[in-house]
Amino acid sequence: MDLKEVMAVNLRRIRYDRNMTQEDLADLANLSARYIGAIERADVSASVTVLGQIADALEVEPGELVKLSDKAC
Known part of the structure; x- marks a missing residue:
């Protein structure tokens, strides 16, 4: 998964979490x-x-948007 995809997944997840x-x-x-x-x-x-x-x-650290989750490895 490239960094663009990592950010896409994280952005969508965090946005959903915040409704x-x-x-x-x-x-x-x-x-x-x-x-x-x-x-x-x-x-x-x-x-x-x-x-x-x-x-x-989103009130998160920028690194949270590009952090590869353990599940994606």
Whole structure:
């Protein structure tokens, strides 16, 4: 699994855990919902700046978004 896919899985999981829609997250992160969807589908690679915006919006450390879970190994 590449880092883009890891971030996609983690982003979707954390967003679901917080009962947020893609639109909610996009508003908080000052991004478009379309872009959030593309990141969650691993269609695009998020820049470090965008990673930070999303982490801030989700109130997690940026590393949580790119951390490979033990289950995925």
